Amino acid sequence: MRFQDTYGPYALVAGGSYGLGAAFADAIARRGVNLVLLARDEERLTATAARLRDRYDVDVIAVTADMADWDSVRERLGELTASIGLLVYDAAYAPIGRFEDVTDEQLAQAAAVNVRAPLLFAKLVSAPMIERGRGGILLMSSLAGSQGSPNIAAYAATKAFNTILAEGLWSELKPRGVDVLACCAGAILTPGYQQAESAKPAPGTLAADDVAEQALNALGKGPIVIPGAVNKLGRFVLTRLLSRRAAIAFMSKNTGGLS
Numbered sequence: 001m002r003f004q005d006t007y008g009p010y011a012l013v014a015g016g017s018y019g020l021g022a023a024f025a026d027a028i029a030r031r032g033v034n035l036v037l038l039a040r041d042e043e044r045l046t047a048t049a050a051r052l053r054d055r056y057d058v059d060v061i062a063v064t065a066d067m068a069d070w071d072s073v074r075e076r077l078g079e080l081t082a083s084i085g086l087l088v089y090d091a092a093y094a095p096i097g098r099f100e101d102v103t104d105e106q107l108a109q110a111a112a113v114n115v116r117a118p119l120l121f122a123k124l125v126s127a128p129m130i131e132r133g134r135g136g137i138l139l140m141s142s143l144a145g146s147q148g149s150p151n152i153a154a155y156a157a158t159k160a161f162n163t164i165l166a167e168g169l170w171s172e173l174k175p176r177g178v179d180v181l182a183c184c185a186g187a188i189l190t191p192g193y194q195q196a197e198s199a200k201p202a203p204g205t206l207a208a209d210d211v212a213e214q215a216l217n218a219l220g221k222g223p224i225v226i227p228g229a230v231n232k233l234g235r236f237v238l239t240r241l242l243s244r245r246a247a248i249a250f251m252s253k254n255t256g257g258l259s
């Protein structure tokens with residue numbers, strides 16, 4: 001009951017139609033909380049919504065929206081009457097390859113989807129949460145955002161932004177009853193990851209269900225969660241033991257070959 005009481009009656013998952021976002025939606029519905037799911041592809045979104053409605057007997061509202069277009073997202077959200085007790089911001093865009101080959105449009109897309117939208121989303125949903133004195137905001141970040149990461153430099157920087165934003169809001173909103181959390185994940189077996197990684201999965205790769213479960217269980221317990229023991233150790237080594245230069249060199253072994 002605690003999860004429903006704290007984060008209900010509706011959780012909004014931005015990017016909730018497949019991959020990790022769908023795993024979040026599943027884990028939240030299993031906890032008895034209704035859902036608002038946002039994504040671009042209507043067919044996939046409505047199929048996920050129908051599956052969750054059938055499986056868990058919760059209300060699931062599907063809203064087709066592109067996080068890159070914040071004005072239209074805000075307009076669509078303005079039409080909702082559902083009261084949002086939890087935001088999970090999962091959607092992301094990662095321009096992959098050498099910086100010189102990445103286009104201005106790709107960089108603008110990464111800034112819009114990974115920075116502008118979660119920032120304005122957090123602002124939008126936190127106001128009524130503060131008023132009610134309860135709620136949660138979970139921002140998906142990445143271990144790639146712990147240090148510079150070649151060939152995904154812009155993506156990694158946007159993820160660092162999400163971690164720092166969540167930490168600041170965690171401290172600011174905790175006394176107002178709102179739990180904020182950054183989930184700094186390592187590799188996750190999602191369609192997005194499988195598309196980007198041609199080689200075998202990196203050490204510590206987790207299933208999406210596992211990451212969603214660990215992240216939701218960490219809400220209210222601190223500003224950051226790092227799912228998986230290997231990833232916890234990895235972040236400790238990267239941020240506490242190695243120099244910045246050595247951490248970047250270590251990361252470059254994983255991301256330097258991405259194209």
Ligand SMILES: NC(=O)c1ccc[n+]([C@@H]2O[C@H](COP(=O)([O-])OP(=O)(O)OC[C@H]3O[C@@H](n4cnc5c(N)ncnc54)[C@H](OP(=O)(O)O)[C@@H]3O)[C@@H](O)[C@H]2O)c1
Binds near residue numbers: 016044089140186193
């Ligand atoms: N996968 C990994 O290894 C990994 C590792 C660390 C952190 N993360 C983080 O975990 C999150 C999920 O990662 P993922 O790439 O693996 O994706 P995913 O969970 O497989 O799914 C992406 C979801 O976001 C939606 N989406 C994507 N762009 C969108 C947009 N512009 N507007 C609205 N919805 C959008 C997709 O639906 P539509 O395409 O229909 O819009 C889909 O529902 C991201 O924040 C990522 O940075 C991932």
